[in-house]
Amino acid sequence: MCADDEVSLLVIVVDVNPIWWGQQAQREPEFTLSKCLDAVMVVGNSHMAMARTNKLAVIASHCQDSHFLFPSKSWRGADNGGDDASSSGDGKYELLSVANNLIAEEIRNVMSKSEYKGNSTETLLAGSLAKALCSGQEMKSRILVIKAAEDCARQYMNFMNVIFAAQKQNILIDACVLDSDSGLLQQACDITGGLYLKIPQKVALGQYLLWVFLPDLEQRSQLVLPPPAHVDYRAACFCHRNLIEIGYVCSVCLSIFCNFSPICTTCETAFKIQLPQMVKPKKKKLKQPT
Amino acid sequence: MASLSEEVLLVVKKVRQRKQDGTLYLMAERIAWGPEGKDRFTVSHLYADIRCQKISPDGKAKVQLQLVLHSGESTTFHFANESTALKDREAAKELLQQLLPKFKKKANKELEEKNRMLQEDPVLFQLYKDLVVSQVISAEEFWANRLGGVTNTDPAQYKYKQEVGISGAFLADIRPQTDGCNGLRYNLTADIIESIFRTYPAVKQKYNENVPHNLTEKEFWTRFFQSHYFHRDRINTGTQDIFSECAKQDEKGLKSMVVQGVKNPLVDLLSLEDKTLDEGYGVCGAQPSTSNSNRTVKESSNYAIIKRFNHHSAMVLAAGSRKGETPTDQASETSSTDGNSRDSDFFQPPVKKVKLQEEYEDLQQENRPKTVPLNLKKSDRYAHGPVPLQSQQYTTSQDIINSVNYIQHEMANYKPNLTQVLSSTVATSAISALSPGGVLMQAGAQQAINQMVPSEVQGELKHLYVAAGELLRHFWSCFPVNTPFLEEKVIKMKSNLERFQLTKLRPFQEKIQRQYLSTNVILLFSQWLRDWCW
Numbered sequence: 001m002c003a004d005d006e007v008s009l010l011v012i013v014v015d016v017n018p019i020w021w022g023q024q025a026q027r028e029p030e031f032t033l034s035k036c037l038d039a040v041m042v043v044g045n046s047h048m049a050m051a052r053t054n055k056l057a058v059i060a061s062h063c064q065d066s067h068f069l070f071p072s073k074s075w076r077g078a079d080n081g082g083d084d085a086s087s088s089g090d091g092k093y094e095l096l097s098v099a100n101n102l103i104a105e106e107i108r109n110v111m112s113k114s115e116y117k118g119n120s121t122e123t124l125l126a127g128s129l130a131k132a133l134c135s136g137q138e139m140k141s142r143i144l145v146i147k148a149a150e151d152c153a154r155q156y157m158n159f160m161n162v163i164f165a166a167q168k169q170n171i172l173i174d175a176c177v178l179d180s181d182s183g184l185l186q187q188a189c190d191i192t193g194g195l196y197l198k199i200p201q202k203v204a205l206g207q208y209l210l211w212v213f214l215p216d217l218e219q220r221s222q223l224v225l226p227p228p229a230h231v232d233y234r235a236a237c238f239c240h241r242n243l244i245e246i247g248y249v250c251s252v253c254l255s256i257f258c259n260f261s262p263i264c265t266t267c268e269t270a271f272k273i274q275l276p277q278m279v280k281p282k283k284k285k286l287k288q289p290t
Numbered sequence: 291m292a293s294l295s296e297e298v299l300l301v302v303k304k305v306r307q308r309k310q311d312g313t314l315y316l317m318a319e320r321i322a323w324g325p326e327g328k329d330r331f332t333v334s335h336l337y338a339d340i341r342c343q344k345i346s347p348d349g350k351a352k353v354q355l356q357l358v359l360h361s362g363e364s365t366t367f368h369f370a371n372e373s374t375a376l377k378d379r380e381a382a383k384e385l386l387q388q389l390l391p392k393f394k395k396k397a398n399k400e401l402e403e404k405n406r407m408l409q410e411d412p413v414l415f416q417l418y419k420d421l422v423v424s425q426v427i428s429a430e431e432f433w434a435n436r437l438g439g440v441t442n443t444d445p446a447q448y449k450y451k452q453e454v455g456i457s458g459a460f461l462a463d464i465r466p467q468t469d470g471c472n473g474l475r476y477n478l479t480a481d482i483i484e485s486i487f488r489t490y491p492a493v494k495q496k497y498n499e500n501v502p503h504n505l506t507e508k509e510f511w512t513r514f515f516q517s518h519y520f521h522r523d524r525i526n527t528g529t530q531d532i533f534s535e536c537a538k539q540d541e542k543g544l545k546s547m548v549v550q551g552v553k554n555p556l557v558d559l560l561s562l563e564d565k566t567l568d569e570g571y572g573v574c575g576a577q578p579s580t581s582n583s584n585r586t587v588k589e590s591s592n593y594a595i596i597k598r599f600n601h602h603s604a605m606v607l608a609a610g611s612r613k614g615e616t617p618t619d620q621a622s623e624t625s626s627t628d629g630n631s632r633d634s635d636f637f638q639p640p641v642k643k644v645k646l647q648e649e650y651e652d653l654q655q656e657n658r659p660k661t662v663p664l665n666l667k668k669s670d671r672y673a674h675g676p677v678p679l680q681s682q683q684y685t686t687s688q689d690i691i692n693s694v695n696y697i698q699h700e701m702a703n704y705k706p707n708l709t710q711v712l713s714s715t716v717a718t719s720a721i722s723a724l725s726p727g728g729v730l731m732q733a734g735a736q737q738a739i740n741q742m743v744p745s746e747v748q749g750e751l752k753h754l755y756v757a758a759g760e761l762l763r764h765f766w767s768c769f770p771v772n773t774p775f776l777e778e779k780v781i782k783m784k785s786n787l788e789r790f791q792l793t794k795l796r797p798f799q800e801k802i803q804r805q806y807l808s809t810n811v812i813l814l815f816s817q818w819l820r821d822w823c824w
Contacts, residue, residue, distance in 0.1 A: 019685060022693025025700060033697060034704050038711045045708075104706050111701035121685060156675035183677065200729060204720035206711040211724055226730045235676035243678050252662050256676050266668050 008216060009141035010047045011057040011132040012040055017123045018063070018111065020149040020179075031202040033111075036178075039206035040146065041103060044070075045096045046214055057135050058103055060110050061128035063120050068131070069106040070099055122152035129162045133171060142172035142194070144213050146205075151182045163188045174213050178202055183232065190231045193217075197226055238266065296320075300385050302378045304371040307333060314367055316385050319393070321357070323367065333365055337393035343386050345379065353379050360401065404433065413756060420757040420794070431764065455610040458603065460485040466515075476515055488609040489602075492536040544601045747802070754794060761787055 014036070021033040044056045058069040125145070132143045143166070166173055166188070174194040175185040181198055189196035199208045212225055234243040237258040248257045253267035263270050300316040305323065312325040312332075321340070322331040339359050346354040353375040356366045369375040369382075408415045422429050460482055466474040487494040493514070501510050517533040685693075723729040765783040768776045 018697045019690050019693045022695070022697040023685075023689070025696055026693075032700060034700065034707075035711070037704070038706055038708055041706055042708055042711050100706050100708070104704055108701055108704055111698055111704075121690065151680065153674040153677050153680065156677055157673060160675070197730070199720075200723060201716065201720060204712065204716045207717045207720035208724070211721065224726060224731075226724065236678040238671045238676070241677075241679035252664060253666060255671060266671055267664060267666050269662055269665075 005053050007053045007055060007139040008051070009055045009057060009136050009139050010044070011059065011136060011141060011143045012044060013059045013061055013125070013128045013132055013143060013145045014040055014069075015123045015125065015146060015148040016060045016062055016107070016110065017121070017149040019121050020123075024148070028202065031205075035203070036146070036148075036205060037103070037107060039209055041100050042206050043144075043209040043214060044099060044103075046210060048096060048099070049093065050214075055139070056099065057132070059128045059132055060107060061123050061125050062110065063123060066124060066128035066131055067106065067110050068135075069103045069110070072102050072106050121149075122154070123147075123149050124155070125152070126155040126158035126162055129166075129173070130158070133162060133165055133169065136169075136171055142174065142216065144174045144176065144209075145185060145188075146209075147175060147177045147182055147185060148179060150180050151184050156184070159184050159188070163191050167192050172217060176205070176209060176213060178205070186229065186231045187233070190228065195220075195225065196229055299389075300381060302369070302382055304369070305378070306368040306370045307365065311370070314382065316382060316389075321386070335359060335365065337386075337389050340386075340390060340393075343383065343390070345383055355379055355382060416753050417756055417760055420753055421760060421790075456485045456489055456606050458606050460489075461602075474515075476511070478511060489605045490536070490540075492539045493533075496533065496536060540601055544597065544604075547604060750798065754798060757794070758790065761790055 016033065021036075025032045040058065044058060048054050048056050056070060060067045060069050125147070129143065129145070135141075136143070163173070171192065172194040173185075173188045173192045175182070175189050175196045177185065177196070177198040186196050188194070195212060197208065197212055199205060215223060232243070234245055235247070235256050236242060237244050237247055238255045239257055239259070242258060244256070244258045248260050249255070250257070250264040250267060250269060252269045253264060255264065255266040257264075262273070297318045298315055299318065300314075302314040302316075305312055305314040307323050307325075310325050312323050312328075315322045315324070315331070319338075320334055320336045322334040324331045324333075335357060339361070341358050341360045344356040344358065346352060346356075353369040354366055355369070356364055358364045367382075369379045371378060408418060418432060422432050464476050464478060464482060466476050487497070497510060501507055505513070514533065724731065761783065765780070765787060768780040768783065771777050771780055
């Protein structure tokens with residue numbers, strides 16, 4: 001263990017999209033949101049137990065907003081001494097039991113309070129990541145994202161901004177994906193130097209988290225971990241949204257097209273292209289007899 | 291063939307070449323040899339082509355002269371006239387020695403330039419070796435785009451060499467050594483003498499006047515070092531020294547230098563003074579004395595030393611700025627200051643006043659190139675960015691309501707149950723998936739290509755890549771083909787490319803296939819070769 005008292009923060013961003021989890025509970029009753037949160041708590045406890053200076057934060061990412069599950073506003077630290085909520089019978093390290101109780105309480109509040117309004121079914125992951133970045137300012141931190149629902153293309157801009165901000169601040173973004181591959185998270189992990197893993201068995205989430213995502217950056221270099229996946233960085237053209245390898249880019253607005261057109265449809269700039277010169281067939285001159 | 295207008299400078303009979311008797315002719319621009327009895331020249335070399343000449347050593351029986359050409363060939367002439375062989379050869383050799391340097395310059399410059407370029411850039415050198423030495427393209431094509439203007443540049447530029455300046459300490463370097471018995475030994479080298487002459491033309495003048503008529507060189511220098519002119523304190527200058535005039539001239543020169551001043555408007559030497567800070571923090575009662583009479587003895591000797599020092603430095607600088615001055619130029623000194631230096635050049639600073647009036651670029655209004663203003667009509671395209679359209683799963687609102695209710699119901703009574711997070715079977719299956727060889731670890735089995743292939747092969751590949759790039763550049767530069775010259779060039783380049791593929795790429799590919807059996811590597815190379823070259 002490192003001798004210096006360097007504070008190391010782990011922020012776990014959990015995707016608690018109620019629609020996806022509701023459907024998941026009906027699909028696969030042995031792995032529900034409760035199980036997922038249990039696994040998250042195990043990892044959180046383990047992280048805090050690794051060193052006294054390790055800190056934990058848990059953010060729940062919902063369709064409508066993001067909540068800090070831990071540390072929460074109601075946590076008063078030592079003020080709660082004697083509270084029966086903090087004394088569990090198994091002699092656990094008090095910090096861990098307090099944390100677990102708080103997380104449970106908060107998630108109950110979050111899930112019960114949300115009245116579903118509007119028709120947004122997407123997780124606001126970019127916002128949660130932004131909150132995570134803000135909380136990890138003064139110390140060495142990393143973010144672990146546990147993703148359930150699909151990517152939301154509308155969050156692309158915000159997402160990329162968050163990723164680059166994390167890269168600038170040397171904050172790792174790891175991703176543990178439960179269901180469908182997420183291109184955005186793959187890019188995030190590639191850019192910031194984190195690990196991306198799509199797990200084959202959801203019920204083994206706890207094991208995957210402990211094995212792959214618990215060690216921090218220095219420790220990872222000593223371990224044999226899943227190799228980084230090949231990230232598809234191909235862009236999609238603006239006209240058809242197909243992935244292309246070679247395309248045309250407007251020099252004014254930087255929009256990408258798969259076919260050439262003399263006018264850019266985004267910014268309506270006209271382009272003048274020089275066509276290759278036609279070689280006119282030469283008429284043969286008759287040689288004058290000398 | 292000899293043209294009638296060529297001037298024949300020397301004819302040497304009975305010169306053998308390749309065991310044939312004949313006559314050697316040295317003409318204005320070339321050297322030629324014709325066999326006995328025949329009118330034609332069988333051997334003819336321009337002086338420009340000759341790199342150097344060699345002669346056989348004096349003791350040898352055969353008196354020979356060898357000409358080495360730039361191309362590496364050599365021709366040997368054997369002077370077979372029994373009586374005059376050596377004389378003939380010497381005559382020929384001396385004539386050649388005079389003529390060759392005149393013709394040498396033209397040809398060498400280009401070659402030198404080429405050599406220099408090849409030496410400076412190892413990549414270029416490698417390219418040259420790959421393409422020209424192996425005869426894929428000819429040397430002219432190779433140099434066609436590169437030299438671009440060697441012959442066009444001003445030849446005077448190449449003659450410009452930096453002149454060696456004068457060391458400021460040249461006088462101090464003549465360290466006198468004690469001779470053992472009350473004498474001093476000064477070591478004077480030609481360099482030091484030259485420095486003295488360049489810095490102090492007055493001394494040079496004296497030298498020219500007195501040596502060798504009145505004094506020998508040794509005596510002149512002895513007197514020089516004995517004179518007070520040389521020594522630090524030049525207080526008594528009234529002796530019959532031949533150098534007393536020099537001292538007077540120096541004084542004059544220094545005065546005129548001071549009078550001339552510095553013409554630089556940004557430098558104001560007059561505002562510099564020796565200000566003594568008195569006890570009153572800068573307020574000092576008595577004015578500093580500037581007239582000679584008030585000086586103490588010590589002050590005046592300091593003054594003399596400093597004056598001497600300044601003068602010496604000024605002379606050294608002035609001598610250094612006198613470029614290419616020939617020794618015979620002394621008579622035509624157009625100095626406006628003193629007889630000692632051409633300071634007019636030195637004290638003419640760049641006209642800074644004009645520069646001050648010039649506008650500073652930074653403070654002017656920026657002249658940015660004209661740009662097209664951005665005017666987005668469909669900015670929502672950026673919201674999703676260059677991300678492919680993914681099939682959205684359509685959920686009915688009923689589904690949504692159901693799911694939400696379900697999950698709310700589930701989480702309402704959530705209690706963490708941390709002892710039941712994992713079962714052992716599940717955990718072991720996860721561990722096996724994560725262990726080397728497991729499901730999730732497959733991608734790591736592929737090593738990076740650059741670790742599998744040794745560096746020489748990589749290096750060779752790089753050279754081939756660069757060479758292929760060069761050929762392709764030549765090929766594509768011919769388009770559009772609108773002249774017959776370009777047409778020819780295109781056809782030639784195509785054949786060059788084919789030849790390159792045959793001689794270089796195929797063997798390389800086969801070598802890779804033989805040595806490295808890994809299919810990945812072979813696939814990669816053949817794909818690269820295919821894509822890149824064809």
